[in-house]
Amino acid sequence: xxxxxxxxxxxxxxxxxxxxxxxxxxxxxxxxxxxxxxxxxxxxxxxxxxxxxxxxxxxxxxxxxxxxxxxxxxxxxxxxxxxxxxxxxxxxxxxxxxxxxxxxxxxxxxxxxxxxxxxxxxxxxxxxxxxxxxxxxxxxxxxxxxxxxxxxxxxxxxxxxxxxxxxxxxxxxxxxxxxxxxxxxxxxxxxxxxxxxxxxxxxxxxxxxxxxxxxxxxxxxxxxxxxxxxxxxxxxxxxxxxxxxxxxxxxxxxxxxxxxxxxxxxxxxxxxxxxxxxxxxxxxxxxxxxxxxxxxxxxxxxxxxxxxxxxxxxxxxxxxxx
Amino acid sequence: xxxxxxxxxxxxxxxxxxxxxxxxxxxxxxxxxxxxxxxxxxxxxxxxxxxxxxxxxxxxxxxxxxxxxxxxxxxxxxxxxxxxxxxxxxxxxxxxxxxxxxxxxxxxxxxxxxxxxxxxxxxxxxxxxxxxxxxxxxxxxxxxxxxxxxxxxxxxxxxxxxxxxxxxxxxxxxxxxxxxxxxxxxxxxxxxxxxxxxxxxxxxxxxxxxxxxxxxxxxxxxxxxxxxxxxxxxxxxxxxxxxxxxxxxxxxxxxxxxxxxxxxxxxxxxxxxxxxxxxxxxxxxxxxxxxxxxxxxxxxxxxxxxxxxxxxxxxxxxxxxxxxxxxxxxxxxxxxxxxxxxxxxxxxxxxxxxxxxxxxxxxxxxxxxxxxxxxxxxxxxxxxxxxxxxxxxxxxxxxxxxxxxxxxxxxxxxxxxxxxxxxxxxxxxxxxxxxxxxxxxxxxxxxxxxxxxxxxxxxxxxxxxxxxxxxxxxxxxxxxxxxxxxxxx
Numbered sequence: 001x002x003x004x005x006x007x008x009x010x011x012x013x014x015x016x017x018x019x020x021x022x023x024x025x026x027x028x029x030x031x032x033x034x035x036x037x038x039x040x041x042x043x044x045x046x047x048x049x050x051x052x053x054x055x056x057x058x059x060x061x062x063x064x065x066x067x068x069x070x071x072x073x074x075x076x077x078x079x080x081x082x083x084x085x086x087x088x089x090x091x092x093x094x095x096x097x098x099x100x101x102x103x104x105x106x107x108x109x110x111x112x113x114x115x116x117x118x119x120x121x122x123x124x125x126x127x128x129x130x131x132x133x134x135x136x137x138x139x140x141x142x143x144x145x146x147x148x149x150x151x152x153x154x155x156x157x158x159x160x161x162x163x164x165x166x167x168x169x170x171x172x173x174x175x176x177x178x179x180x181x182x183x184x185x186x187x188x189x190x191x192x193x194x195x196x197x198x199x200x201x202x203x204x205x206x207x208x209x210x211x212x213x214x215x216x217x218x219x220x221x222x223x224x225x226x227x228x229x230x231x232x233x234x235x236x237x238x239x240x241x242x243x244x245x246x247x248x249x250x251x252x253x254x255x256x257x258x259x260x261x262x263x264x265x266x267x268x269x270x271x272x273x274x275x276x277x278x279x280x281x282x283x284x285x286x287x288x289x290x291x292x293x294x295x296x297x298x299x300x301x302x303x304x305x306x307x308x309x310x311x312x313x314x315x316x317x318x319x320x321x322x
Numbered sequence: 323x324x325x326x327x328x329x330x331x332x333x334x335x336x337x338x339x340x341x342x343x344x345x346x347x348x349x350x351x352x353x354x355x356x357x358x359x360x361x362x363x364x365x366x367x368x369x370x371x372x373x374x375x376x377x378x379x380x381x382x383x384x385x386x387x388x389x390x391x392x393x394x395x396x397x398x399x400x401x402x403x404x405x406x407x408x409x410x411x412x413x414x415x416x417x418x419x420x421x422x423x424x425x426x427x428x429x430x431x432x433x434x435x436x437x438x439x440x441x442x443x444x445x446x447x448x449x450x451x452x453x454x455x456x457x458x459x460x461x462x463x464x465x466x467x468x469x470x471x472x473x474x475x476x477x478x479x480x481x482x483x484x485x486x487x488x489x490x491x492x493x494x495x496x497x498x499x500x501x502x503x504x505x506x507x508x509x510x511x512x513x514x515x516x517x518x519x520x521x522x523x524x525x526x527x528x529x530x531x532x533x534x535x536x537x538x539x540x541x542x543x544x545x546x547x548x549x550x551x552x553x554x555x556x557x558x559x560x561x562x563x564x565x566x567x568x569x570x571x572x573x574x575x576x577x578x579x580x581x582x583x584x585x586x587x588x589x590x591x592x593x594x595x596x597x598x599x600x601x602x603x604x605x606x607x608x609x610x611x612x613x614x615x616x617x618x619x620x621x622x623x624x625x626x627x628x629x630x631x632x633x634x635x636x637x638x639x640x641x642x643x644x645x646x647x648x649x650x651x652x653x654x655x656x657x658x659x660x661x662x663x664x665x666x667x668x669x670x671x672x673x674x675x676x677x678x679x680x681x682x683x684x685x686x687x688x689x690x691x692x693x694x695x696x697x698x699x700x701x702x703x704x705x706x707x708x709x710x711x712x713x714x715x716x717x718x719x720x721x722x723x724x725x726x727x728x729x730x731x732x733x734x735x736x737x738x739x740x741x742x743x744x745x746x747x748x749x750x751x752x753x754x755x756x757x758x759x760x761x762x763x764x765x766x767x768x769x770x771x772x773x774x775x776x777x778x779x780x781x782x783x784x785x786x787x788x789x790x791x792x793x794x795x796x797x798x799x800x801x802x803x804x805x806x807x808x809x810x811x
Contacts, residue, residue, distance in 0.1 A: 015467055190434035193424045200417030207379055207415045208429040209400040267419040 021317050026260045026276040029310045033283045040291040047169055054171035055237055057282035058161075059084065061175050062230035063249045064256035064278040065182050065271065069222040071257050072186070073199045073215060074265045075120065075127035079135035080227055080253050083109070084246030086138040087231025092151025092241035095232075099154070106228050113224025117216040135250070142243035149242035153235045161236030175275050182271035195219060199267025255307055256281055259314070281307070328355045329391070330490050330522050331376060331407065336385030338371055338546075345371040346382070347546035353491060358513060358523040360537030360554060362530065364566050364770070364802065368546040369526050370412060373493050376524075377409035378402035390490075406490035408481045410497055412526075414473055418466035422446055422476050425465055432485040449479040453512040454505060470500045478509060482516065492516070493524045498532060510536045528616055530559050530806055542566055563806065567770075567798040589731055589762050590628060592787075593638040598624075599786030605762050607730075610753060612776030613766040615805045617736075620785035621766040622650070625733045628764065632731070646670055646729035648720050650736040650766075656720050657708050664690035664704040666719050670727040693722035698748055714745035721749055725756060732756075734765045738772060750775055770798045781805060 037053075038045045044053060063080055070077045087106065095102030116134065120127050163170050186192040198205045198215040206212050230249070235241055258264070259280060260273030284306045289299045331353045338346040346368045353359055363369050374380035376387070378399040387394045389405050402408075416425045423443035427433045433442045443461035450457045454475050465473060474497065481492050494513070498506035513523050513536055527533050533540060534554050542550035542565040550565040586607035594602035603624075605611045613621040625647065632645035649655035658666055668675060668686045675685045690704045699718050701711060708716060717737060724732050738746055753763055753775065765776060773779050779796055781789040781804040789804035 019464075188439065190427055190431075190438050193420060193427050193439075197417035197420050197424070197428045200419035201415065204415035204417050204425075205428060207377075207399060207409075207411065209403050209431075210428075267417065 018317070022261055022314070023270070023273070025314055025317060026270075026273040026280065029259070029313070030276050030280040030283070033280055033288055037283065037288050037291060040288075044287065044291065047167070050169040050172060053283060053287040054169065054175075054279065056234075057279050058171050058174050058178075059230045059234035059237070059246075060249065060252055060256065060282050061178055061275045061278040062226050062233055063246070063253040064260070064274050065178060066223045066226035066230060067253035068182070068257050068260075068262060068269055068271060068274045069186075069219045069226070070127065071199075071254075071262055071264060072196055072267055072269050073219050074267070075216075075219075076254070076264070077131045077223055078128060078250055079131040079138055080223070081246045081248060081250035082135045082138040082142065083224075083227045084231040084234060084249050085241075085243055086142040086145075086246075087228050088235045088238075088241040088245050089142045089146040089151065089243055091157070091232050091235040092153055093145055095157075096152050096154045110221055110224035110228060113227070114217045114221035117218075117220025118213060120220075121213050121216040139243065139247075146241055146243050149240065151235075151241045153239045153241075157232060157236040158239055161233060175279055179272040179275040182275075186269070186271055191218075196267045196269070199265070199269075252278070252281055252285075255311075259307070259310055261314070280310070329353065330355045330389065332388040333372070333376065333382075334386045334388070336372070336375060336382045336387075338368075338375065338380065338382050344546055346375075349385070349543075349546070349548055351376075351541065351548060353522050353524060355490070355522055356517055356520045357539060358517045358525060358537045360533035360540040361524055361526045361543065362528075362533055362540065362562060362566060363543035367543040367566075369543055370495060371546075372543070373409060373495055373524065373526065376402075377407060377411075377493055379409070379411075403487055406488035407493070408489065408491070409493040410477050410481045410495060412495040412499075414477050416465045416473055416477055416480075419464070421462050421464050422459060422468075423461035425476065426461075426480050426483060429480055430483070430485045430487075432487075445483045445485070446476070446479060449483045450475065453479050453482065454508050471502065471505065474500045475505065475509075482512070489521060491522045491524070493526075495526045496528070497525070498527060498529065506532070528806060530562050533562075534559070559806075563799060563802050567802045587642075589642045590764065591640045592624070592628075595638055597638065597786075599782075599788055601780065601787045601790045603780055603787060603790075605731075605764060607762055608757050608760050609777045610757050610763045610765060610775055612773040612779035613764065613782060614770070614773055614779050614801050615782035615788075617768050619782040619805075621782050622735055623785065624782070625735050625764065625766060628731075629733055641731065643731050644727070644729040645731045645733060646724035646727045648724045648732065648734045648737045650734075650739055652713070652716055652720065655735075657716055659707075659709055661708060662705045663694075663699065663701060663708050663711065663719055666708045667693055667704075667722045667726060670723045670729075674728065689726055690722075693726050697722050697725070697752060714741045717741050718745060718749065721752070725752070725761075730760070731762045731764070734763060734767075736766050736768055738767065738769065746772075770801060773801070 034045070043049060063084055066080055067077055087109065090102055090105050094105055116130060119125065120130055165173055186196065194205060194210050195215055195218065198212060202212055205215070231246065234245065238245070256278035257269065257274045258277070260270055260275070260277030262269040262274060285303055286299065289302050294302050329352045333349055333351040336346055336349045336351070349368070349372055351372065361369050371380060375382050378397055378401060381397070387397050389407070394401065417428065420428065423439060423446055426446040427438060427442040430442070447461050450459055457472070457475055459468065459472055459476060465476065468476065478494065478497055482489070497509060501509065510532060513525065517523055525533065525537055534557060537554050540550070540552060540554045540557055540562065541548055542562065544566060588604055588606050590603070590605040592598050592603040594600050603611070613624065615621060627639055628641055629645055629647055631639040631641045633641065633643065658669070664687055667690045671689060672681060675682050675689065687704065694701070694704060697718050699711065699715050699722065701715070708719060711719065720737065738749070757763060765772070767773060773796060777793050779791045779801070780787045781791065781801055783805060791800055
């Protein structure tokens with residue numbers, strides 16, 4: 001029986017150290033970016049500065065959470081960006097002009113997401129292909145709806161997104177709220193545990209008597225729901241829409257999940273980390289680079305460099321911890 | 323200790339086929355309340371298939387399932403769990419990304435709402451404490467961080483936790499395979515305790531001593547049928563082995579065993595030692611060497627070691643000459659599913675089919691068509707996709723790939739899994755011919771009949787070679803004896 005005896009594992013202490021390091025890495029990278037911003041422009045670290053810098057972070061955080069749901073079950077949504085754009089166009093047109101119609105269309109689009117989840121599970125299709133196809137569908141619908149930039153956000157939405165909270169800027173409170181809601185839903189609730197388990201070992205979840213079809217449908221519907229909220233939040237801030245407004249969100253959302261400590265496969269995710277990851281990306285995207293006097297032409301490339309650096313650091317730490 | 327023998331679960335006339343392979347051929351089987359049944363049988367006898375059906379994860383083609391004297395029409399996992407049937411599967415079913423407590427929570431719908439996580443943690447801790455005192459596992463540990471033995475402990479402990487669903491029957495499929503002797507003893511003691519408390523158990527194990535000590539009754543399966551069913555009190559290891567092996571291999575083909583290979587040079591040699599067992603392994607030019615023993619006891623690893631050692635002269639492993647491998651798991655290791663049959667055959671030989679930097683497609687086509695005729699691949703067009711072939715013919719294409727290459731040593735990783743008998747006979751002939759032409763074959767197989775084609779057979783146990791049997795002394799009984807030899811001898 002020698003070969004089959006229990007092999008030694010790394011001690012629990014070193015294992016937990018590695019895990020702790022991985023958990024705080026998203027916060028650490030955000031702190032680094034904030035320090036850099038404070039050093040470059042101390043006035044940015046203020047109530048007003050944060051309001052400005054993190055203004056667009058809320059829709060990004062919501063889109064990241066949307067992406068997090070599908071990544072939990074080992075899928076990927078390449079259509080979230082154009083979907084956010086589509087929702088934006090619906091919000092700026094129908095939801096403004098004919099609210100009932102607008103609400104129905106948005107609910108229907110969530111149903112489409114749920115249907116995609118069912119399709120992907122039943123036909124065993126790769127989600128990358130299905131959602132890539134859907135990204136063109138959403139983009140096309142958005143352009144049909146709003147051929148040129150325009151429309152107007154409903155007033156209640158503008159009012160909500162422009163809300164001035166006392167002491168702590170609204171975007172920070174909103175980010176904390178999003179993170180906590182998703183954390184409790186996915187990490188603490190019983191069904192959330194099942195959903196994560198479906199990403200770790202689907203067969204085990206099936207053998208415990210849960211429906212795998214249901215897990216896919218629920219997760220895709222949640223992605224759709226958060227995509228809708230993200231699109232509405234975005235229009236609440238920008239007050240008008242453009243069919244291409246969300247296109248960058250697809251990659252940003254994936255990067256945010258990974259930056260926040262999630263992994264592409266295996267159901268290993270962290271909702272709070274993902275929200276922090278999204279904020280980090282939003283801060284690194286334009287405020288930091290503007291303060292560094294990097295010309296707009298180079299900002300996208302510089303953004304990529306920052307992303308690669310942070311992800312490389314993460315990969316290094318995870319390997320040590322594993 | 324035992325009350326009136328009420329049957330908790332009964333299977334009648336259960337049949338199940340996977341493609342051409344008949345896994346279960348009309349099994350009748352009953353478990354009474356408060357008894358432990360030992361289920362034994364050689365590889366592929368149908369034990370795991372039968373237990374999957376009983377646990378609701380597999381559906382029988384025909385047959386009837388009765389639980390507590392009620393015939394079940396729609397038998398599913400959910401129904402099985404609701405009626406108190408649980409299974410610890412051979413391949414573990416824990417989610418590696420979840421903690422021990424969360425894995426417990428997943429298997430109990432009742433552990434929801436506030437405090438569910440804490441209740442799950444208490445439940446699994448209590449169960450672990452009861453079955454494996456001193457286990458050293460915290461409910462908060464992530465399962466992926468645990469050693470394989472600890473995971474098995476968690477899985478077993480989880481099967482014995484009770485919330486709102488009843489617990490009447492626990493199926494343990496090889497529960498001790500990754501446990502050390504002390505933990506295995508704890509588990510078996512717990513099984514006895516559970517049985518005296520009225521729970522029924524089915525214990526599947528390859529360790530016959532365990533079966534005889536723990537179970538009240540032993541059922542032996544062979545070729546998808548129950549061949550023996552007796553109280554374990556009257557059984558011995560030898561009688562079990564005899565029942566499992568049967569008296570097959572009687573019609574031994576009068577193969578001209580020693581074909582003057584004695585004088586041939588040794589092309590593969592594995593030295594005896596701590597890593598490989600006391601016997602070592604040697605293969606001469608033109609020999610067919612069988613690797614036997616229970617599935618997963620190191621045969622595939624040995625083939626991989628030889629594959630990597632090809633052409634080198636290592637410390638303990640020496641392989642003289644080029645090597646080709648015929649994969650066992652066709653779908654994952656063997657075929658290129660998007661390629662044509664011809665390309666699947668030629669991929670191992672591309673170095674010899676070149677014209678400059680490019681592949682000479684006429685030579686490639688010629689090579690493929692020569693081997694189609696030699697090995698009898700049933701297709702009219704070799705440019706068809708490989709998936710247009712039946713499973714057996716796909717496997718022939720994989721053989722053609724290895725044999726068409728320049729390799730003089732062919733490693734075969736249980737290549738005949740799920741292949742029909744006609745194809746098998748074709749391939750056996752081909753292997754013998756090629757061996758006579760000087761090629762060496764190392765052949766891992768889980769089918770004892772196939773070992774009859776071999777000049778010499780090495781039996782593996784726990785990653786080591788424990789016996790070497792010449793063709794003349796080869797019997798299934800000897801192989802099983804060596805495979806199961808354990809501490810008691």
